[in-house]
Amino acid sequence: MSSYSIEEVCQHIGSDSLTEKDLIVKKIASLKNADSDSISFFTRSSYAEDLKTTKAKVLIMREEDAYLWQGMTIIHPNPYLAYAKLTQLFNPRKRPEPSIDLGAIIGKEVKISKTSFIGPFNSIGQLSVIGEGVVIESHVSIGSNVHVGDNTYIHANVTIGDDVVIGGNCEIYASASIGTDGFGYAEHNEGNWEKIMQTGSVIIGNNVDIGSNTVIDRGAMDDTIIQSGVKIDNQVQIGHNCNIGENTIIAGCVGIAGSAIIGKECKIGGAAMILGHLRIADKTTVSPGTMITKSITKSGEKFTSIMPFLKHSDWLKFASKLKQFGKKDD
Incomplete structure (x- = not known):
């Protein structure tokens, strides 16, 4: 389970750090389901009842809403955007190690970066170019003369x-x-x-x-x-x-x-x-x-x-x- 200090959270979402900067949160949760290890966020009045009963350790709120809750608060002008950024912090994308599966069919004069992953049962047509850090999972059909840019992720089928x-x-x-x-x-x-x-x-x-x-x-x-x-x-x-x-x-x-x-x-x-x-x-x-x-x-x-x-x-x-x-x- 990932865990981050309040200081790390604030740096990631672009907010001023709290005085309790070493405090640790272990997960993101909704107001309703948050517990004492959770960070949550408040965006609209329709969640006011959940705000009254939430058990979150810390909330992300707009400055104008901060009076609604007496607990620890991180001020952010767009709490939903901050939440989106936190999902990336707590759930980083795990990319496979670069390789080309032996079951892949690669056409003539195809250029594939050494940092890319080509999974099983893929087909890549002639003259295609696969950039740096690309992931192509499995059973993907790519025609001829296709260009795939750096760090693009293509899921199966x-x-x-x-x-x-x-x-x-x-x-x-x-x-x-x-x-x-x-x-x-x-x-x-x-x-x-x-x-x-x-x-x-x-x-x-x-x-x-x-x-x-x-x-x-x-x-x-x-x-x-x-x-x-x-x-x-x-x-x-x-x-x-x-x-x-x-x-x-x-x-x-x-x-x-x-x-x-x-x-x-x-x-x-x-x-x-x-x-x-x-x-x-x-x-x-x-x-x-x-x-x-x-x-x-x-x-x-x-x-x-x-x-x-x-x-x-x-x-x-x-x-x-x-x-x-x-x-x-x-």
């Missing part, structure tokens, strides 16, 4: 298509698919479909996280681009030729259709849908379940289109009234 570029310090979780064909077809007069060959690729910046079972399609002609600092949750679909701006965060089950351009520092809630060829301004927030059907040009706004859930019988009454309201406008 990931598929990466040809010509994909992945920056440094990225993390790609199990069963993600990056750079496989986008959904492109041209319709014949007779109603059948002609496949459009997808000749672009995917370019991913630095410090990007991509969740399990997420799919990022390769571009039809131009590349699909995921800029630095983007965080993508599980089961997200990003269509061909999309461009996702720096530090945008996308929650699970979001669908973004082809050629959409998403600005910087956007927040897209779970199961939201964004139609193709739209432009979304910087710092836009899209609420969960919302469908965006036209471009957003003003930055910093929040959009919500989903209705509150109701009992089915109440929903039917509401839908009937809404239908009647529409007829009046006609």
